[in-house]
Amino acid sequence: MALLLHIDIVSTAIDSQYCSEKVTIVHIVVCLKQVPDTTEVKIDRKTNTLIREGVPSIANPFDLNAVEAALVLKEKYGATVTVISMGPPQAKEALRRAIAMGADQAILLSDRSFAGADTLATSYTLAQAILKLRDAGGVDLVLCGKQAIDGDTAQVGPGIATRLNLTQLTYVSKIESVDADGKHITVERKLENGVEIVRGNLPALLTVVKEIYKPRYASLPCLIESLAYEPVVWNAKQISADSSQIGLEGSPTWVETIFSPPLREGGVILNPGDENYDKEFSGLIDTVKKIVAEERSKLVCS
Amino acid sequence: MTPIEIAEKLCTLCQVCVKKCPSDALSMQDGKIVVNEKCTACGICVRTCPEKAMSLRNLPKKAIAKDLKDYKGVWVFIEHSDCKIASVSFELLGEGRKLADKLGVELSAVLLGDATERMAAESASYGADTVLVMNDPLLKNYRTQPYLAGIVQLVQKYKPEIFLFGATTMGRDLAGAVATKLRTGLTADCTALDIEEQTKFLKQTRPAFGGNIMATILTKNHRPQMATVRPRVMKAPLKDAGKKAAIINETIVVSAELLPTMIVDFILQAEQNAPLEDAQIIVSGGKGMGSAKNFDMLHAFASAIGGTVAGSRKASEAGWISAAMQVGQTGHTVRPRIYFACGISGAIQHVVGMQTSDIIIAINKDPHAPIFSVANYGIVGDVLNIIPQMTKIFNEGSGNNESH
Numbered sequence: 225m226a227l228l229l230h231i232d233i234v235s236t237a238i239d240s241q242y243c244s245e246k247v248t249i250v251h252i253v254v255c256l257k258q259v260p261d262t263t264e265v266k267i268d269r270k271t272n273t274l275i276r277e278g279v280p281s282i283a284n285p286f287d288l289n290a291v292e293a294a295l296v297l298k299e300k301y302g303a304t305v306t307v308i309s310m311g312p313p314q315a316k317e318a319l320r321r322a323i324a325m326g327a328d329q330a331i332l333l334s335d336r337s338f339a340g341a342d343t344l345a346t347s348y349t350l351a352q353a354i355l356k357l358r359d360a361g362g363v364d365l366v367l368c369g370k371q372a373i374d375g376d377t378a379q380v381g382p383g384i385a386t387r388l389n390l391t392q393l394t395y396v397s398k399i400e401s402v403d404a405d406g407k408h409i410t411v412e413r414k415l416e417n418g419v420e421i422v423r424g425n426l427p428a429l430l431t432v433v434k435e436i437y438k439p440r441y442a443s444l445p446c447l448i449e450s451l452a453y454e455p456v457v458w459n460a461k462q463i464s465a466d467s468s469q470i471g472l473e474g475s476p477t478w479v480e481t482i483f484s485p486p487l488r489e490g491g492v493i494l495n496p497g498d499e500n501y502d503k504e505f506s507g508l509i510d511t512v513k514k515i516v517a518e519e520r521s522k523l524v525c526s
Numbered sequence: 527m528t529p530i531e532i533a534e535k536l537c538t539l540c541q542v543c544v545k546k547c548p549s550d551a552l553s554m555q556d557g558k559i560v561v562n563e564k565c566t567a568c569g570i571c572v573r574t575c576p577e578k579a580m581s582l583r584n585l586p587k588k589a590i591a592k593d594l595k596d597y598k599g600v601w602v603f604i605e606h607s608d609c610k611i612a613s614v615s616f617e618l619l620g621e622g623r624k625l626a627d628k629l630g631v632e633l634s635a636v637l638l639g640d641a642t643e644r645m646a647a648e649s650a651s652y653g654a655d656t657v658l659v660m661n662d663p664l665l666k667n668y669r670t671q672p673y674l675a676g677i678v679q680l681v682q683k684y685k686p687e688i689f690l691f692g693a694t695t696m697g698r699d700l701a702g703a704v705a706t707k708l709r710t711g712l713t714a715d716c717t718a719l720d721i722e723e724q725t726k727f728l729k730q731t732r733p734a735f736g737g738n739i740m741a742t743i744l745t746k747n748h749r750p751q752m753a754t755v756r757p758r759v760m761k762a763p764l765k766d767a768g769k770k771a772a773i774i775n776e777t778i779v780v781s782a783e784l785l786p787t788m789i790v791d792f793i794l795q796a797e798q799n800a801p802l803e804d805a806q807i808i809v810s811g812g813k814g815m816g817s818a819k820n821f822d823m824l825h826a827f828a829s830a831i832g833g834t835v836a837g838s839r840k841a842s843e844a845g846w847i848s849a850a851m852q853v854g855q856t857g858h859t860v861r862p863r864i865y866f867a868c869g870i871s872g873a874i875q876h877v878v879g880m881q882t883s884d885i886i887i888a889i890n891k892d893p894h895a896p897i898f899s900v901a902n903y904g905i906v907g908d909v910l911n912i913i914p915q916m917t918k919i920f921n922e923g924s925g926n927n928e929s930h
Contacts, residue, residue: 260550262735263875277545312551312562339551339565340529343714347706374549374735376855377714382670382702391786392670394699410790415695417607417801418794422669425786472529472567472583476711476748479568482548485733485740485874488881491902493893508887508903509919515863515885516831516920519806 248301248406249426252294252365253354254327255384256287256309258318259374283318286369288439290432291322293399294367295440301402303364304328306357310338310349316455324442324450335459340472343375347383349470352463354388365409366429370395381431391428397435402426529567529583532559536579543571543580548739568741597687597749600626601658603677604637604649605696607668611645614692616762618755619652621719622690623763625728626655628721634658634686635771638676638778640666650771653763657771658684660778668696669787674703676778681708683776686750688728690719693754701754711745712752717759728753737855737878758803758861759882795850802851807833808862810853810880813840814869814890814909821846823913824868830920836860838876854879869909872897889913 261282266275294305307322309315310333319330333353341349357363366385371378378394385392391409397419398412406426413420414433442450460470468474494504537559544552544559551565572580602622605612619635626633634656635649646657660676677700681689689704691697693715705712718731722744728751730743745751802808809828811821821835828835837847839854853860855875865883870876872888872895880886881900888901889909898904905912 260735262738265735265738266874281550310563312564314562334563336528336561336563338563339561340567341563342566343702343712344706344709375714376734377702377712378698379702379705379712379714382699383706386674386703386706392699392703393787394670395695413695418792420792421790423788423790428786476709476745477713478711478744478746479566480729480742480744482568482570482734482739482741485737485878488877488886488900490899490904493898493904493906495893496905496907505905508905509916511885512831512864512887513920516807519863520832 342475343379345474385429391424614757805834812838812870
C-alpha cells in the first residue's frame with residue numbers, strides 16, 4: 225500500500241511561478257471545520273443541556289461542497305488544492321476526508337491559545353495561515369462553506385476576504401467560468417429572490433452553498449490511503465499570530481449565557497377515539513374556516 | 527492559554543463536564559481533564575461541575591482602544607433592491623425604536639443607493655429619527671466593496687453604539703465584512719434583542735447548534751455592537767406617512783476603477799406561487815406522508831383552503847417537495863396565520879422554522895411526537911385519512927364559492 229507522502233507545500237506552488245504567463249487558477253485554499261453533527265444533537269429536557277454523547281464529529285457539510293468545487297477546478301485547471309482547518313488534533317479526521325476526496329495537502333492550525341475564538345479571532349487565525357501560503361507561492365482562490373452547522377454565523381468567510389483584500393463572493397451556487405487571462409472569475413450567487421451573476425477580480429474568496437456541487441465519494445483505496453496521511457500542523461508562532469488577536473483575547477463577542485430554547489406551549493390534543501373529539505374537531509374547523517375566509521377576502525379586495 | 531482553569535486537587539475525574547460541554551472541548555487525557563481549542567468560554571462546565579473545580583480564567587482587563595462613551599445611537603441598515611425596501615428593514619426599525627428608547631438615543635436609518643429620496647421618506651415613516659444617505663450611481667445595486675467602504679466611512683464619522691442588519695444574504699454578506707474592517711463584535715441571526723439594565727450593553731440572543739441551543743451574546747469592549755437579525759421574527763411598526771426625519775447626505779469616497787466586482791445579470795426566480803415567506807396559510811408535509819404521491823392530497827387540501835404547500839427537510843431530501851419550499855433551520859423561516867404540520871415529527875431543526883406561526887395544527891399518528899408540544903391543536907391520527915376528510919369539508923362548505 226502506497227503511503228501518501230507529505231508534500232512540500234512550497235515547491236508545488238512555486239513551480240507555477242516559473243510559467244511564462246499566469247494562465248488560470250494555480251493554487252486553491254479550502255477552509256474546513258470539524259463540527260458536531262447538529263442534526264443528531266438533542267436536548268435533555270430535564271437538565272436543559274445538550275446531549276452530546278454519541279453525536280459524531282463530521283466535516284462541516286458546506287465545507288465539503290467547497291472541497292468538491294476546488295477539486296472540479298483542479299481537474300479543469302490543474303490547480304493544487306490545500307485544505308486548512310483551525311481545530312484540535314481530532315480535526316485531522318476531517319482533513320483526511322478532504323485528502324481522500326483528492327485534495328493535495330492539508331494543514332491543521334492547532335494551538336491551545338486559539339481556544340475561545342469567536343468569528344473575528346477565527347478569521348484572523350485562518351487569514352494568517354493563508355498569508356503564509358501566499359508568501360510561499362501564491363493563492364488564487366479561497367473557498368469556504370457558507371456557514372458552519374454549529375456556529376451558523378456565515379461570518380468567517382467574509383472576515384478572511386476583508387482581511388486579505390480578496391474579492392468577496394458569498395452564496396455561490398455555480399462557478400461559471402474563469403477568464404483565460406486568469407484575472408476574473410464569474411459566478412452565480414443564490415439570493416432569496418433569484419440568481420445573480422457576478423464577475424469578480426481574482427484573487428477571490430467564495431463561500432459556497434450546497435447547490436454548487438455534490439461532494440464526491442472517495443474510492444476505497446483513496447480512503448485507506450488517507451488514513452495514513454499526516455497533516456502539517458502549524459501553531460500560533462508558526463503563523464506569526466499576534467496573541468492579542470487570537471483565541472479568547474482576540475474575541476470581541478462574549479457568550480453571556482446558553483440556554484435551551486423556550487418551548488412553545490402545547491395546546492389541545494384531539495384523539496379520534498375520544499367522546500369529545502367530534503366537538504373539538506368542529507371547533508378547530510370553525511377556527512380554520514374563519515381565517516380562510518378572511519384571507520380569501522383580502523385577495524378579492526386587492 | 528485556555529479560557530478554563532481546572533483545580534486538579536478538587537477534580538474527581540467524574541467527567542460530567544466532558545458530557546455537558548456543547549462544543550466537545552473537554553476530554554480526559556493521561557488521567558487529567560484537558561481543554562482544547564473548541565472551547566467557547568460559555569461557562570457550562572463551570573456551572574455544572576459538582577466539585578466546583580472549574581473556573582473561567584480572568585483575563586487582564588484590556589486597554590479599550592476607543593472611548594466607548596463616544597458611541598451613541600442605534601442604526602438600522604436599510605436593505606433594498608429595485609428601490610423597494612426589504613420588509614426586514616422595517617422590522618428592524620421597529621425593534622431599533624425600542625432599543626433606542628431604552629437607551630434614550632436616536633434611531634437612524636442608513637441608506638446607500640441611487641435615487642434614494644422616496645426610500646429615505648419611507649424610512650422616516652417607519653420611525654427613523656434620522657436617515658443617513660449616501661446617494662451615488664455606484665451604489666444602485668448592492669455590491670460588497672462600495673457598500674463596505676461607504677458604511678465604514680459613516681461609522682467612523684458618526685460612531686453608532688448599535689448597528690443592526692437583516693440576516694439576509696445581503697445583510698450577512700455586508701455585516702461580516704464591516705465588522706471585520708472595524709474590528710468589532712458581530713452576532714449572527716439574532717432572534718431577540720434587549721438592553722441590559724445596568725451596563726446598557728446590547729443583549730443579543732441567537733440560536734446555535736442548528737437551533738438546539740440559544741445563546742445570549744454581549745460585545746462588551748468594542749463598538750459598534752453589530753448584529754444581523756433573523757427576518758420575520760421582529761414586528762414591523764405601523765407606517766406613519768406623517769413622520770418626518772432629519773436627512774443627512776454624505777458623499778461616498780470610493781473609486782469606480784478599484785471596485786472588484788461587476789454585476790452581469792440578475793435572473794428573477796420564476797414564481798409559481800407566492801413566496802413561502804409571505805404565505806398566510808401553509809400546509810406542510812413531513813416523513814409521515816410516506817410518499818410523493820401522498821403529497822397530492824396536501825396540494826388538494828391547500829387548494830381548498832387557499833394555502834401553500836411546504837415540507838420538512840426529510841420531505842425535501844426525498845424529493846417530495848422542492849428545496850425552495852423547505853421549512854426549517856436549513857430552509858425557510860415562516861410565520862403564517864395557520865401552519866398545518868402533516869406527518870411531521872417536530873424535530874427542533876424544523877420547529878425553529880415555524881414556531882412563530884400564529885396557529886400550529888399538527889396531525890401525526892405518534893402521540894409522543896414532539897410536534898404536539900408546540901401545536902395549538904394536535905390531532906393524533908392518520909394524516910392520510912384526516913387530510914382528505916378536511917379537504918372534503920372545505921370543498922363542500924362556503925370555501926369554494928365565488929361570492930360571500
